[in-house]
Amino acid sequence: MSWLSALIQAAGAAAGAAVQAWSATRANQRVKSAPPPVDGADQVDAKIDAERAARKAAEK
């Protein structure tokens, strides 16, 4: 039955390769949509705080 084992192994390898190829194609076709890691609102708050502090210091 060694031929049957070899056939099953070959079929498994072929199926695995097909799945990998399809997965790679899908991954390449996907629009990568991960959101940006920075928090824009926090950055705006920090910028405004710094600007207001600098302008207040300049007025003194």
Place this chain on the structure above:
Amino acid sequence: MVLLVKHRYAMSWGFAVAAVALLACTHQNGLAAVDATLAATSAAAATIEPLLLTEYEAAQRACPLTPEGDACVKQVRERWAPAWVSYRAFRAAWLAVDVAADAAHDTPPDLCPLLAAAGDMHRAVAPLGTTAARSVVAASLVLDQVRLLVPSCTQDGGVR
């Protein structure tokens, strides 16, 4: 005028990509629907987030350099806080679906939390009444329609 043009651009672009998502949702391939919805989310966020930040910054800049101005800045931040909380939750849900979609082979990731987060953001941002807020509401309403086409999603974003 510039804001109006940007607003119209964001609206039309958001609607176009969301229409693609709607079409994909009616398709048999669940992964295609997920990919299309993520693409629509990405495109809408790429146009709307900068507008929201610009309006948020402008509202704070309008406050004078007086003690009343400090209170004014605080009020602006408090008024916008629910919007940013919901936007952060939306981005977290978006990232989770994006990571799951990258790893997916034959089972599409669950879209329900992302669609529910979009609905929550719509409700949190709408009261601001700004130009960008109206764009968020428009985009979220389209995502709400997508949710209706995903039979596994419950009204509150859970899974049946």
